[in-house]
Amino acid sequence: MSLTDLMSMAKANRELSRKILNRVAEATPIDCFQCGKCTSGCTALKLLELKPHEIVNLVKLGFVEELASSDIIWTCVTCLKCTERCPQKATPYHVILALRNLAVEKEARVPEEFMKALSHIMEDGLIQNVQKVAVTETEIYDRKTLGLPEIPRINPKFSELLFKALEEGQK
Ligand code: SF4
Numbered sequence: 001m002s003l004t005d006l007m008s009m010a011k012a013n014r015e016l017s018r019k020i021l022n023r024v025a026e027a028t029p030i031d032c033f034q035c036g037k038c039t040s041g042c043t044a045l046k047l048l049e050l051k052p053h054e055i056v057n058l059v060k061l062g063f064v065e066e067l068a069s070s071d072i073i074w075t076c077v078t079c080l081k082c083t084e085r086c087p088q089k090a091t092p093y094h095v096i097l098a099l100r101n102l103a104v105e106k107e108a109r110v111p112e113e114f115m116k117a118l119s120h121i122m123e124d125g126l127i128q129n130v131q132k133v134a135v136t137e138t139e140i141y142d143r144k145t146l147g148l149p150e151i152p153r154i155n156p157k158f159s160e161l162l163f164k165a166l167e168e169g170q171k
């Protein structure tokens with residue numbers, strides 16, 4: 001999907017645009033002057049259908065709902081390079097995170113991998129299951145074989161506190 005496609009298919013929503021821009025307290029996306037420095041350093045550029053500076057521009061123009069329900073916002077790898085490179089504190093990273101939060105609020109589709117990662121974090125504090133190391137197709141080692149200690153189980157209070165923090169964050 002190109003910038004022109006999205007703008008011709010969608011309707012601007014100024015109120016939602018203001019809401020997203022206000023939410024990004026640490027950044028000032030409204031001051032983005034479309035220099036493209038964020039895009040030229042973006043780690044996920046090949047994955048993103050829209051460029052980071054275009055995403056900021058679309059939010060400023062009010063095309064928020066379409067972005068919040070599209071897969072584009074989930075391909076950012078949250079590396080923060082755009083935040084470091086931006087001369088204006090406009091930072092696409094913060095805009096993308098605000099769009100993700102809006103997507104969750106609106107119960108838009110969240111990619112399965114994110115949901116899996118979240119449930120792993122809630123259960124054992126890790127983003128994924130403990131992996132084995134494959135040296136060759138037949139040589140596969142687990143932590144025990146490699147003489148590494150077991151990963152300690154998380155304190156059960158962790159899940160409880162995390163869940164509470166997530167709930168409070170939604171208020
Ligand atoms: S977000 Fe920052 S770096 Fe990116 S185009 Fe706007 S001003 Fe330039």
Ligand code: SF4
Nearest residue numbers: 042076077079080082
């Ligand atoms: S945080 Fe996202 S948008 Fe910004 S540079 Fe990294 S991958 Fe690109």
